[in-house]
Amino acid sequence: MPAIEIENLTKDYPYGFLHLKKRRSLEGLTMQVEAGEVFGFLGPNGAGKSTTIKLLVGLIFPEAGTARILGKPISDIAMHRHIGYLPEQPYFYDYLTAAEVLDYFARFHDLSAADRRERVARMLKKVGLETAGKIQLRKYSKGMLQRVGLAQAILHEPPVVILDEPMSGLDPIGRREVRDIILELKGEGRTVLFSTHILSDAEMLCDRVGVIVSGKLRGVGAPEKIVGVAAQGMEILFELAQVEGSASAAILAKATKTGDRYRLQVAEEGLYAELEQLRGAGAKILAVAQVKPSLEEYFMNLIEAGRAQAAAIEVSEE
Amino acid sequence: MTAGNWRGSVLLVVLAVGFAGVWQLQHQIDDQRTTLHQERDDLVLRSGKLLKALSLEYTPLLADLYWTRVVQYYGYKRAKHEANFELLWPLLDVTTTLDPNLLIAYRFGSTFLAEPAPRGAGRPDLGIALLERGLQANPEYWRFYEDLGFVYYFELKDYAKAAQAFAEGGKNPGAQIWMKVMAAKIAAEGESLSTSIFLWNDVYQTANDPAVKENALLHLQLLRVEEDCKQLDALADEFQKRLGRRPTRVNELIQAGLLPRLPVDPKGYPYVFGPDGKAALNLDSPLLEQQLLNQSSK
Amino acid sequence: MKRAGAVALNTFREAVRDRVLYNLVFFALLMMAAAIFVGQISIGVEEMVIKSLGLTAISVIGLLIAVFIGVGLVYKEMDKRTLYALLAKPVRRWEFLLGKFAGLVLTLAVNTVAMAAGLFAALLYVKRHLESADAVLLVAIFFILLKLMLVVALALLFSCYSTPLLAILYTSAFYVAGMFVEEMRTFRAETLSPQMAAFLRGLSYLLPNLENFNVMAAAAHGRAVPGALILQNTAYAALYCTLVLLIAMAVFSRRNLK
Numbered sequence: 093m094p095a096i097e098i099e100n101l102t103k104d105y106p107y108g109f110l111h112l113k114k115r116r117s118l119e120g121l122t123m124q125v126e127a128g129e130v131f132g133f134l135g136p137n138g139a140g141k142s143t144t145i146k147l148l149v150g151l152i153f154p155e156a157g158t159a160r161i162l163g164k165p166i167s168d169i170a171m172h173r174h175i176g177y178l179p180e181q182p183y184f185y186d187y188l189t190a191a192e193v194l195d196y197f198a199r200f201h202d203l204s205a206a207d208r209r210e211r212v213a214r215m216l217k218k219v220g221l222e223t224a225g226k227i228q229l230r231k232y233s234k235g236m237l238q239r240v241g242l243a244q245a246i247l248h249e250p251p252v253v254i255l256d257e258p259m260s261g262l263d264p265i266g267r268r269e270v271r272d273i274i275l276e277l278k279g280e281g282r283t284v285l286f287s288t289h290i291l292s293d294a295e296m297l298c299d300r301v302g303v304i305v306s307g308k309l310r311g312v313g314a315p316e317k318i319v320g321v322a323a324q325g326m327e328i329l330f331e332l333a334q335v336e337g338s339a340s341a342a343i344l345a346k347a348t349k350t351g352d353r354y355r356l357q358v359a360e361e362g363l364y365a366e367l368e369q370l371r372g373a374g375a376k377i378l379a380v381a382q383v384k385p386s387l388e389e390y391f392m393n394l395i396e397a398g399r400a401q402a403a404a405i406e407v408s409e410e
Numbered sequence: 411m412t413a414g415n416w417r418g419s420v421l422l423v424v425l426a427v428g429f430a431g432v433w434q435l436q437h438q439i440d441d442q443r444t445t446l447h448q449e450r451d452d453l454v455l456r457s458g459k460l461l462k463a464l465s466l467e468y469t470p471l472l473a474d475l476y477w478t479r480v481v482q483y484y485g486y487k488r489a490k491h492e493a494n495f496e497l498l499w500p501l502l503d504v505t506t507t508l509d510p511n512l513l514i515a516y517r518f519g520s521t522f523l524a525e526p527a528p529r530g531a532g533r534p535d536l537g538i539a540l541l542e543r544g545l546q547a548n549p550e551y552w553r554f555y556e557d558l559g560f561v562y563y564f565e566l567k568d569y570a571k572a573a574q575a576f577a578e579g580g581k582n583p584g585a586q587i588w589m590k591v592m593a594a595k596i597a598a599e600g601e602s603l604s605t606s607i608f609l610w611n612d613v614y615q616t617a618n619d620p621a622v623k624e625n626a627l628l629h630l631q632l633l634r635v636e637e638d639c640k641q642l643d644a645l646a647d648e649f650q651k652r653l654g655r656r657p658t659r660v661n662e663l664i665q666a667g668l669l670p671r672l673p674v675d676p677k678g679y680p681y682v683f684g685p686d687g688k689a690a691l692n693l694d695s696p697l698l699e700q701q702l703l704n705q706s707s708k
Numbered sequence: 709m710k711r712a713g714a715v716a717l718n719t720f721r722e723a724v725r726d727r728v729l730y731n732l733v734f735f736a737l738l739m740m741a742a743a744i745f746v747g748q749i750s751i752g753v754e755e756m757v758i759k760s761l762g763l764t765a766i767s768v769i770g771l772l773i774a775v776f777i778g779v780g781l782v783y784k785e786m787d788k789r790t791l792y793a794l795l796a797k798p799v800r801r802w803e804f805l806l807g808k809f810a811g812l813v814l815t816l817a818v819n820t821v822a823m824a825a826g827l828f829a830a831l832l833y834v835k836r837h838l839e840s841a842d843a844v845l846l847v848a849i850f851f852i853l854l855k856l857m858l859v860v861a862l863a864l865l866f867s868c869y870s871t872p873l874l875a876i877l878y879t880s881a882f883y884v885a886g887m888f889v890e891e892m893r894t895f896r897a898e899t900l901s902p903q904m905a906a907f908l909r910g911l912s913y914l915l916p917n918l919e920n921f922n923v924m925a926a927a928a929h930g931r932a933v934p935g936a937l938i939l940q941n942t943a944y945a946a947l948y949c950t951l952v953l954l955i956a957m958a959v960f961s962r963r964n965l966k
Contacts, residue, residue, distance in 0.1 A: 149796045152964040169800055177796035183789050185718070187725040199714040200797035244793055421958055428951040429914055435944045436913045439920050442937045 093163055095252050095283040096125035096148065101157035103143050117143050119307045121157070125285055125300075127251075130278050132298035132315075133287035136395055139304045141287035142180055145256045149177045161252055173201065176245035180256040182237055186230035190221050190240050193229065194247060201248040215243040220269065235266040242273060253277055255286035259293055271297060291388055303394060306401070310394050326363050328356045329379040330370055340373035357383065458507025465508065473509030480505055480515065484522060484621060488529075495531035498523060502540060510547035514619065516540055517557060521613075521622055524561045528703060529625060534565035553616075555579025556589065560609060563596060573597035588612075603640075607633050631676040632701055635691060638673060642681055642689035645669065656687040711799045712807040719811025720818075723777060729819070732769050736823045739765035740830045758834060759928045762827035763848055769823065770816055770856045771883070777815070778863025779875035781808045786965055795965075802957040809864055809953060816856050824849050841930035847938060848927035854945035855921040859883060861952040862916070868960045886918035916948055 103118040118140045125131045133141045146152045148159055148166055164171035184193045194212045203211065216225045219239035229237065238261070245253060258274075259267045274297055277284050288294055294301050295315045302312045331352055332340065343366075347354040354375075358366045363380070370377065465472040480501045487495060502519040505512060522530040524537035538561055545554045559575035562568045573596040580589035588608070595605055610633065614626035642660070645668050649657045652666065660681055663669045672680045679692035691698045723729055743761035782805070785791035794804065827845070832838060862882050866875035889912045920941055923933050 146965070151792060151795055153962060169798055172796060172798040175796065177793060179789060179792035179796075181789070182793065184793070185722065185790055187722060196714065196718055197793065197797060200711050200794075200799050241793065418958075421954060424954060425951060428947060428954075431947050432944065432951070433913045435940060435947065436917060436920075439917075439937065439940045439944060442934060442940060443920070 093127070094124040095127040095129075096131075096159070096161050096285060098123050098144070098148075098159045099157055101144065101147055101159055102155045103140075103147060103152065104155050117307050118147070118154075121304075121309055123302055123309055123312055125283060127283050128278070128281050129299040130274060130284045130297050131286075132294035132301040133285065133304065134289065134291065134294055134301050134391065135287075135304035136289060140307045141304055142256055143307075144304070145177075145254055145285075145287060148254060149175070173248070174250050174252055176248065176250040176253045178238075178241045178245040178253075178255040178258055181260070182241035184229050184237070184240060184244075187228060189226050189228055190216060190232075190236075190243075191225040193240060194243055197244040198247055203248070211247055215247050218246075219243045219273070234261045235263065238262060238266065238270070242270065246273075246277065250282070252283045252285070255284070257288060258286050259288055259290055267293070291391060303391065305394050305397075306399075325357055325359050325383050327381050327383050328358060328363075328366065328370065328377065329381075330354055330356070330375040330377050332370075332373065332375045334374070340375075343369060343373065353378065458504040461504055462508055469508050473505055473512060476501060476505040476508060477512060477515055480519070481621075488621075491528070493528040495522070495527075498531050499533065499536050506540065506543060506547075510543070513544070513548065513551060516544035516554060517617075518619055518622060520544075520557050520561060521625065524565045525625065526565070526704070529628075534561050537561045537565075550582065550584075552579040552582035552585040552589070555582075555585075556612070559592070559596075560613075563601070563609065564606070567601070569596050569600040603633060603637055607637075628700060631697060632704060635675050635697060635701065638675065638681060639689040639691075642673070642683075646683070646687065646689065656683075658683055660689075709803070712803040712810065715799075715804055715807025716810035716814060719781070719808050720814045723773075723812065723815040726777075729773065729815070732773060733819060733822060736765050736769040737826050740823075740826045744830050744834060755831070755835060756928045758827070758830055759845060760924060762823075762830060763845070763852065763924050763927060766820060766823045766827065766849060767852050767855070770820055770852060771859060773819060774812070774816060774856045774859045775863055775876060775879050775883075777812055778860045779867050779870075779872045779879060781812060781864050782867040782960070783870070783872055783875065791965065801961045805864065805868075805953065805957055805960055809860060809949075812860050812864075813857055816860070817853060820849060820853050820856070839930075841932075844923075844927045844930055844933060847933045848923050850938075851921040851923055851941060854941055855918050857945055857949055858916055858918070858952075861949040861956070865952050865956040865959070868956050868963065882916065883918065886916045889915050889917045889919065920944060 099122050101118060101121040102116070104114040105117050106112070106114050117138075121140070121144060133144065135141050143152070147154050148161065150166055150169075150172070159166045161171055162174055164174075185196075188196065191212055194215060195208060198208045198212060216222050219242055221236065221239055221243070224232070224236060229240070232240070238258070242255075242258065245255065255274075258270050262270065271293065274284055274286070298315060300313060301315055303310045332344065332354060343356065344354065347356040356366065356370075367377070367380075461472065462469055480498070483497060483501060484495075487493075498519070502515060502523070505515050506519070509515070520537035520541045523540060524530065524532075524534040526532040538558065541554050541558050541561070544551070545558075548554070555575050555578050559572045559579070562572035562575060573593045576589050576593035576596065579585050580587075580593055592605065592608070595602070599605070607630065610626050610629045614623055614630060617623045617626060642663075645663055646657055648668060649663060649666055657663055657666075660669070660672060660683060664671065674680050675691055675695055675697055677695050677697055679695035679697075681689055682692055684690035691701060740758075740762055743758045743765070782791075785794075791804075795801065824846075827849075828838070828842075831842065831845075859879065863875060863879045866878045870878065923937075925931075926933055
């Protein structure tokens, strides 16, 4: 059974004077997250990632569609026992200390007092806030708040963890720590759904990603596969000190030169032939690599397409 | 019906039942509270000077609040038909200390302080005191002299002082001419029906406060009754002259051709002749009660 | 219910750590001292002045706390987003509201008890001993607490869908209306059409009548309050609060957070 099943989820936001106009922020979203996988939700700002997550967690209500987590509908409060949620830009009661906040949140799960104490201590350690546990949150930096947020999300050891932009606003060290925690969760067999617009993180962590643009799901799949197209051949990086003979000149004509280096693109079948030729010319081979479009390019194309569509809709509405 | 609709309907039913319960309880509480209260509330701080000092820059506001209390207090007492106006003077005292220029407080106050029970406190002396204070703070407001004259004339029956008051007021260039006329008339005649009617009529015409107007109307009605009865008595005398006996019923006057039709009091009830042969109000007339109260306090 | 209790305790903790509360309580105690001073100016009515001013102070301070903290109860959590993480837990929205309500009522109760102690201390200072007639003060204070409960319920309701400023206006409007409910009954039919007068009279029975809880005159004079009234007022407050809270729960349960 998939951990998260979403079917045709749709959400409108009213805006304008007297809230009469509606903006469709999510349109017919249908997707699934398998148990035990790390799923990345990608998309530009305002695409609908946060909206989807808030719908799953019950902070907002859909216009249409349903969703189930671990087989239970999202309207079922009991289901919340099995999810952990980190909100975007978390903020907690600033007059409490981290230990008190975690203890407070822990009370909403069925834990004995002793269990609670133990978990709180363990979580503080896990997110690296042991020493800061007794300081009031109003004195915390953003990174520390994020860690408190993570702690309260996993405190009750939920099988499904949902994180909204967990890496935002963190320095590289913080980001690495969060990445490590996510991998740890995966190691424990938990399902992790997180949203981000940092593509390299998604590429590194996710088993699968889903790309949302302008409220619609554009693609779902493993990061490498989603770019869709197979490798477009090979690229040889080499240096050539002297140009000898017409053969080398022919090769160099096909290559692009940057500084002292040359790049030559070759179809996969002709790779070894070209390599022989270069060896004959006395070139120094620096690297041989596959050429594939990056996630970034794919992403940017999608956004462009989405924008064009949205612009077309606007024009037709006027 | 979806679960949401179901819950909504249940909620509406619960709310309806709940507010019905509120309605019921409120009535019970009201009943309970009237037995609790003898005084509507008490005047804790009676020192106008102290309040003025405490009120800092909000004195006019406080004056307004106290004035509102005066009106409410009076209205409440009348609504409950209670005749005890013992807080009226302290409230007015505070109000006029806080705002010595609140003209209506003096006028309203003197009217209902002087007016005998059940319509007022029956303390003409306090009414005079209030007006004199008002004159000190507002010497150019000649109507206070009118009110003074009023109290002397109607309640204290001191016609000399009444004439004096009207004369003083008449000196004001803004005063109406009748003030001087009234001064002379009262000095000469003392109490007279025409003077009384004139004075009450002036109040009725110029007053803005509905309570004051109502009071003046009542007095005018009673005076009208007095006038009518006087005329009826005169006609009865005529009847006696012609026929040798006093009439027992007003109808007889009509039969004798002395009256064209049955005369009625301002409330529409026909006059009758009392056992003493004098014209009197019909027993059913609501004015009878007022007249009796008026007479008992004289 | 345990979860509502957790929210309640947290709300209480927040109020206690909020320095504004201490300032208000200090101000109230200051008023007690002033009452003693003023009482000595008005000769012969010292005791009455202390009781009246003391009760007024308790009522006014309590009202300020009830309104100003009350209107932020839900709004603050929505605005600062502290609510987001909370609602993802297995807690129902109505449990959250109930907890907020209970927490503020608890704060007010503690506060009122503290100020009542101050009042009795002032009384002792002036009278040197207390009489059984002074027990009426306890009833008056209890009534004030009931009144505050009602105001908190209203403030909570408005907090669910209004910004604090608007909520303060709404709550104040209800408070002022509550004071003048009785005037509505005696509106003369001259100034209004009879239908309007009847409508207002009907409305006056449904609006929260805060004057029900005002026994300051009786308390100041040491007159006893009938037991029946105590029961009725308690029932009234409980019923009205329940109704308002039900409405708040209904409003909040389908509210989309930003």
